[in-house]
Amino acid sequence: MRGLWPLLALLSAALASPVRAEDGYDLWLRYRPLPAAQRPAPRTIAPSADTPTLKVARAELERGLQGLTGAARAQAGAGAGTILLGTPTGSSAVAALHLPLQAAGEEGYVIRTVGATTVIAANRDIGVLYGVFHYLRLVQTGAGVDRLDIASAPKVRRRLLNHWDNLDGSVERGYAGASLWDWWKLPDYRDPRYVDYARANASIGINGAVLNNVNAKADSLTAPYIAKAAALADVFRPYGIKVYLSARFSAPIEIGGLKTADPLDPAVRAFWTAKADEIYRAIPDFGGFLVKANSEGQPGPQDYGRTHVDGANMLADAVGPHGGIVMWRAFVYSHEQPDDRAKQGYSEFKPFDGQFRDNVVIQVKNGPIDFQPREPFHPLFGAMPKSNLGMEFQITKEYLGFATHLVYLGPLYEEVLKSDTYARGPGSTVAKVVDGALDGRRETLVAGVANIGTDRNWSGSPFDQANWYVFGRLAWDPEASSRDIAADWAKMTFSTDPRFVTPVVAMMMGSREAAVDYMTPLGLHHQMGNGHHYGPAPWYSGGARADWTSVYYNKASRDGIGFDRTAAGSNAVAQYAPEVARRFSDLKTVDEKDLLWFHHLPWDYRLRSGATLWDGLVGCYSQGVAAVDGMGRTWADLAPYVDRERHGQVASFLAIQAREARWWRDASIAYFQTLSQRPLPPGEPPPARSLDYYQSLQFPYAPGI
Incomplete structure (x- = not known):
């Protein structure tokens, strides 16, 4: 019967279910009619100021309520309540309520029930828009909205998407079609989809977008492309979204006619000052530059014997008078190959703590290698109290199965953010570093490498939309629950029926651990195919750099497996606070999920379960496979609830x-x-094919390269 159930469920859904065909374009903003029992009482929307953002807020509220309840314009006198939108400076009715808006800042809001009126108020128009989206989320998820007293403000100032989009329309590490930006038709044609992109971002509090790849082309800074970026900025502005550009460090040579890009050269500094002035004339609220320098062959200040401080501060001085920032990526590795690639970011940036300008943010990946299925938190978090440190997550699943593997990244983000750096003693979490609370930093940043493209469903698959969604929600509040966010997303995207929501949230919350198990269990990392990063290749060696190979990281041999980062090995643990270093170094206290990240161990080492390392490793791989099979069965059972x-x-x-x-x-x-040289544990099936077969597989046309 189990085998027939998916077919029967689909037939039942087709005959009896109210679900209708959808293509995923509407994301979590579907606004489909709610069951009658979940619909709030009708409400009228009071007149509000006619500013661009408040017009957007009112239109969104009308659209949402009309779709969800069919009562966006209920008639007064029929028992309808009122929704009042505005700011104290723009609405005398809001001002008269004397709401507690002091803590809301520039982007926060208050939602409060006052008699028969629901007030959505803020200090600035953008806060009202964010409040409208919060209110609609409550309605969408079936939460009560009759008695509300909500105050919310973002804990992080800059919440950005980094688009690794190229000028030819391709997207590096993109798995959802081509670039959303049609550079060829801009600035004259502004695709209506740009508005929907802005709506989606505003609905989760994202307030910035870096338009072009960190592996930047200098052409992005020429006048024609500045005009194209300005057109996008015009579309995004009512939604509170600033545009940023990745800057190629060698632009003074490539488009400026200079013979050098030395950051201490007066002509180079003059070039960047003039370029910043030019950009701000076209885009007055331009956010600033993102820079990848002296990493993976990109030009940078070290090419001239200068430091990251020299390069970052030069650009910061150019955009600073306009209120702009420079996001300088800490993903670097020098030409000289170190004993341990994981140590390079810390080694290159820690000595300069306190020397960067106040409008420089060092953008640090969540882990010290490169967006792996699991990494310990980057040791720079907590190690640079005198500098602005921003978090860089990857939303696109470069190392997690591209768009076709269901891997909800919320648990990964939350795991990192909750990690304790011990920089100021217990409780010094990465989240507190990122939101500035730990060191009193005001210029804060969370950036995510976007997974958005021209696919009709935006992200390549319905569940990849959840990673965009949870990124935005956690950027707003890095201490939020990824489980609660998953529940909101599932209700808004599919169904509020608990018979659907409960199993789907459980599936989502377990999906990342399943991927770790079948890809890189027990602390293994960087075991994917070379270049395209698709599929397994733990045997890969050779090439231009040892630290681009898999064998460099697994260190597997007849005597054991794992990378020794204790004092007896590379001593990467010394980059962490002593309490953290001791925990990682001690086999009695290290979490076995990180075991082979920090330790090289014999195959017969006994895990806490009593199994040998070899048997445990094989068991993890199989456990991951079984978990994916379970997700398939769960999803088949949920056919009646989904189109x-x-x-x-x-x-x-x-x-x-x-x-x-x-x-x-x-x-x-x-x-x-x-x-x-050990047998498989009892009951474990052998590999389906020979090692030679697996090693022969080639993927020259894998997407995202």
């Missing part, structure tokens, strides 16, 4: 994920068994 189109796509992708999870398991075991 056929989206259900079918997710089901197809889960089938791909199940096949590729087995590939990861079998290929990894086939390779590591040649070194461990």
Whole structure:
């Protein structure tokens, strides 16, 4: 019967369910009619000031209520309440209420029930828009809105998407089609989709977008492309979104006619000052520059014997008079290969703490390698109290199965943000570093490498939309619950029925751990295919740099496996606070999820379960495969609650994920068994194919390269 259930469920859904065809374009802003029992009482919307952002807020509220309840314009006198929108300076009715808006700042809001009126108020118009989206979220998720007393303000000042979009329309590490930005048609044609992009971002509090790839082209800073960026800025402005540009450090040479890009050269400094002036004339609220320098072959100040401080401060001086910032990425590695790649970011930036301008933010990846399925938090967090440190997460799943693997990233983000740096003693979490609370920093940043493209559903799959959504919600409040956010997203995107929401949230919350298990269990990392990063290749060696290979990180041999980062090895643990270093170094206290990140151990080492390391490793791979199979069964059972189109796509992708999870398991075991020389644990099936077969696979046309 189990095998027939998916078919029967689909038939039942087609005949009896009210769900209708959808393609995912509406994201979590679907505004489909709620069950009668969940609809709030009718409300009229009071007149409000006619500013661009308040016009957007009112239109969104009308659109949402009309879709959810059919009562956006209820008639007064029919028992309808009123919704009042505005700021104290723009509305005498709001001012007369004397609401507690002091703590709301420039972007926060208050939602309060006052008699028969629901007030959504803020100090600035953008706060009102954010409040409207919060109110609509409550309605969408079936929460009561009759008695409200809500105050919310973002804990992080700059909440950005980094688009790795190229001028030719391709997207580096993009798995959802081409770039959203049609540079060829801009600035004259402004695709209506840009407005929907802005709406979606504003609904989750994102207030900035870096338009172009960190591996930047200098052309992005020429007059034609500045005009194109200005057109996008015009579209985004009512939604509170500033545009930023990635700046190529060698632009003074490539488009400025200079012979050098030395940051201490007066002509170079003059070039950047003039360029900043030019950009701000076109985009008065331009946010600033994002810079990748002296990393992966990109030009930078070290090319001239200068430091990261020299380069960042030069650009900061250019944009500073206009209120702009410079986001200087800490993802760097020098030409000289170190004993441990994980140490490079800390080694290159820690000595300069306190020397960067106040409008420089050092943008640090969540872990010290590169967006791996699991990494310990980057040691720079907590180590630079005199500098602005921003978080860089990856929303696009470069190392987590692209768009076809269901991996909800909320638990990954939350795991990092809750990590305790011990920089000021217990409770010095990464979240407190990022939001500035730990060190009293005001210029705060959370950035996410976007997973958005021209696919009709924006992100490549319905569940990849959840990663965009949870990123925005956690950027607003880094201490929020990723489980609660997943529940909101599931209700808004699919159904408020608890028979759907409960199993889907459980599936989402377990999906990241499943991926870690079938890809890089027990602290393994960087085991993917070379270049395209698709599929397993734990055997990969050679190439231009050892630290671009898999064997560099797994250190697997006849005697064992794992990277020794204790004092007996690379001593990377010394970059953490002593309390953290001791925990990572001690086999009795290190979390076994990080075991092989910090320790090289023999194959017969006994895990806490009593199993040998070899048996435990194999068991993790199989556990990940079993978890994906379970997700497939769960999703099949939920067909009655989801429209056929989206259900079918997710089901197809889960089938791909199940096949590729087995590939990861079998290929990894086939390779590591040649070194461990140990039999598989009882009951574990052998790899389906030979090691030679897995090693022969090539993917020259994988997306996102």
